[in-house]
Amino acid sequence: MFKSLFFFSFFVYSFTIVAQKNDQQNYHPPLDIPLVLAANFGELRPNHFHMGVDFKTNGAEGLKLYAIEEGFVSRIKISPYGYGKAVYIDHPNGITSVYAHCSTLIGRLDSLTKLTQTKEENFEVDIYFTPKDLPVKRGEVIALSGNTGGSTAPHLHFELRDTKTEMGLNPLVYGFQVADTKAPEIKGLKVYALTEDGYQIPNKSFIKTVTKGKFGYYIGGDLLQVPSDYCSTHGGIGFAFEVVDFFDGAPNVCGLYSSSLRVGKDTLFQQRINQISFENSRYVNNHKDFKEYSVAKRKFHKSYRTKHNPLEIYPTKNQGVLPISPRDSFPIAFKALDTKNNAAELKFTLKVSDGPMNTTETIFPNWKxxxxxxxxxxxxxxxxxxxxxxxxxxxxxxxxxxxxxxxxxxxxxxxxxxxxxxxxxxxxxxxxxxxxxxxxxxxxxxxxxxxxxxxxxxxxxxxxxxxxxxxxDTIAPSLIPLNFTGTEIEITKSRLTWKVKENQTELVDYDLFIDGKWQVLEYESKGDYLFFDRPQGMLGKHKLELIVVDSCGNKQVWTKEIFFK
Ligand SMILES: [Zn+2]
Missing domain, CATH: 2.60.220.30 (Chondroitinase Ac; Chain A, domain 3)
Known part of the structure; x- marks a missing residue:
């Protein structure tokens, strides 16, 4: 207990310092086109919150990416999954900026990466640098935008982090201005009977549709009728709200930033997504209504928390569980806000029916x-x-x-x-x-x-x-040339592409040797292909050997003699 308290106070201290420093920041934009969002910070995703913002790149790859401030490249990570090709820059103000899904790294970033790849004979590398290795100036071009890793369309995934704690910071709160005149939209309301620990009592929840009217948002009759058996001597009820948000210049559906839930004059619960630690990002499964998300793709933010929810997005000590009794009546107001204070509000009266309360003593028996x-x-x-x-x-x-x-x-x-x-x-x-x-x-x-x-x-x-x-699994991955027939002897193309397919397990190793020497071979996991970009001077007759291996050790080898022209 003592240890966790100590850690908590340290975190608050260092975080405040960063916030103060950052208020005075005026960053260089990472792109030289207007900053338009395809996704914002904190969006609910499978098993994680969205830890950055997605800037649109006109649907294209190859746009120049600029260092937002002076500093040094502290890390380059190359992976066929997740962030793809990603650059991390540490800045003197204690902030790290991250540029993900890049297509190409520029200058020494590229040559030092290839050096490490060749040394480790691995396309996938995670390289850490000292301040002397790769210093960068404000506005320096460090990479070109792309669509590598888990990205499904060209864009720049951009992050700000506290360098020391690696806390993910909301760029729209920490120095980045994006045009936003559109208010959030409230689409649904869900009510749950909860235990005192905030656990959902089985089969006691329901959804109400929320409609947008002339005077704001409403539910039918402005009345929420809750059955009396939602009441118990321990616990109460909780709410979740389906809310989406939009930004100017794009129709993309983004996520809720901030909300408050009031009962009469009292604040029952609050959410404000200024920062999320990577360690806690998976708790998104606890914050969202998991069932509505996985079954119906609906994004309900819970306006209460369970006993062990450590997320940093609740600026309140309240748990958000409202104790109720039969025949109770409360005025409820839910307000959703974006970072520009555009607001949406839903008001209704909560009425509890007359009737018997839930008297079940053990709701979650140990045997079950x-x-x-x-x-x-x-x-x-x-x-x-x-x-x-x-x-x-x-x-x-x-x-x-x-x-x-x-x-x-x-x-x-x-x-x-x-x-x-x-x-x-x-x-x-x-x-x-x-x-x-x-x-x-x-x-x-x-x-x-x-x-x-x-x-x-x-x-x-x-x-x-x-x-x-x-x-x-005893079957090796399949491997076929994609942009050449495989029977040609002479090749003029500078890029060679193969389709690689592993049906049962996973592709874990892929190596291309030319005349016995390891080459940088890129793996694009989305489309299941491998490609090799031939250096300009590579001409004449060469022996190619491509080896792919799955996680059960099954190996496929492809060899050919080719004359490069
Ligand atoms: Zn992203």
Missing amino acids: YFHPDSSYHIKSEQVEFYVAHHTFYEPTLKNLSTKGTISLGDPSQPIQFPITVKLPIKKGLTNLSTYYISVTAAGGKVRPLKTSFEGNWFSAKSSHLGTFQIKR
Whole structure:
């Protein structure tokens, strides 16, 4: 307890310093076209909040990206996933700026990256630099915009972070101005019966449609009728609101920045997304109504929090659980705001029906539910599970089966920390690396898990609850030339592209050797292709060898002699 208090006060202190310094900032824009947003900071995404802003790049790649302030390149990360090619610049004011999904790095950023790639014989690198290696001036071109990594359309994903704590900061609060005259829009309201810890009582929630009228937002009859059995002696009710926001110059649907929920004159709950730590970003699964998001793609922000929600986006100590009794009546006002203070407001009267309260004593019995406060070690002859405490956001149905079909938990529920699963290795199995554990989660989707073997057990970590099985992959990834037929002997193209496909597990290694020498081969995971950009001076006859390997060690080799013209 003492340790966490200390950490908390340190965080507040350092964060205040950054905020003060930053108020005086006037950054160079990262693009030389008007800054138009495709996405804002804090948007609800699968398993994370959006940790930056997405600037539009006119639907094209190759726009110049500028350092927003002087400083030095502290990190370059190259990956076929996530941020793709990303540049991190540390500035003297204690802020780090991040430029992601780049197509090309410029000058020494590019040459030093290729040097490390060649040395490590790996396209995927994560390089840290000292202030002397790559100093940059304000407004210096550092890279060209692109669509690499997890990006699905060309844009610049741009972030600001506190250099010391790596806290993600909302660029629209910390120095970046984007035209915004459009107010947020409120689309729905959800009510839940909650325990005193903010846990949802099963089968006691409902949605009300919110409509925009002449005088603001309303629900039918301006009345919210709550059944009397939503009342219990411990706990109360909570709300979630479906809200979206828009910016000028684009129709893109963005996320809610700030809100307050009042009951009469009292503030019941508040949200303000100024900063989110990367460590806590996965708690988005707890902040949003997970079911509405995963089933209907609706973005409800909860206006209350469960007992163990550590997110930094609530400027209130309140939990947001409203105690109610039969025949109660309250005036409720919900206000949504963007960073320019454009507002949307919804007002209604909450009325609780007359009738019996909920008198169930144990809502989540231990035999039926896993609890967020507990850790679990479950062992049988056929399986071993390890579950750390605070893995579950709410009490979760056990659905435990340790014989025959192996399963744990409600597959539609998210978890914060991966669980460890161990399944026994049957006698006589050989080539153990070709076996892996799979998890079948909600919707029947089967996911391979990175599996190791220790003693008599296969072992894996799973970020999903569901059914676990041992599977085998003995088939190598397929590999075919894409922009040349493969039968040509002479090639004039400067870029060679191959289609690579791994059907069961994952592609983990891909290496191109020319005359035995390793080359930088880029992997584009979205379209499943590999490409090689031939340096200008590479001419004449060469022997190409391309090797791809999946996570079960299955290897595919493609070789050819080619005459470059
Ligand atoms: Zn983004």
